[in-house]
Amino acid sequence: MQTDSLTLRQREALAQYNSLRQKKTSIIMFGRLCRSFLNRQIWQSQSEVASALGISKPHVTRLLRAAKVPDEVIHTFGDAHRISFETVEALAKIEKRTGRMLLIARAVSFGTRSDLKVREILAGLATGFLAPIREQVVRLARHQEEGYIRLYSAQLSRMSLDLPRLEKAINAVLEGVLQLI
Structure with missing residues (x-):
């Protein structure tokens, strides 16, 4: 998209996106930024957001899905950078099975667990039982x-x-x- 055809709000939004890219921010923050672009009607559709940012529409869709991860769950991982698109997909499956409230309740009960691997946290959120995954014991x-x-x-x-x-x-x-x- 040519910058001379952009509105002032769109240019500011694009500058905000580029600033976050330079800071190598998490996919969660990128997703929340994209969601805010749509909520504030800076762009009217995911396709317009994708075109303006120079990314694919499926990538925008994945970013918007990442934006839905509850803060309590992000806190459990200790750092939003530990959450990948694969992790977001796993969290969506867990949420679908357990419900959003139980997922959040489990995350809150676990607290920050940066000492555990991502797969260990996912297993805990799925089962309600948080324990490090060690070598095969049984x-x-x-x-x-x-x-x-x-x-x-x-x-x-x-x-x-x-x-x-x-x-x-x-x-x-x-x-x-x-x-x-």
């Missing part, structure tokens, strides 16, 4: 003739000392996993 197997699942682990003797807690943890994880299926 293996679960179901045999066709059996109506139950077997748990295999080299640390079984250590785990058997606290079976009620282990059972509670497995049930919490399974509840979250079943919601995602």
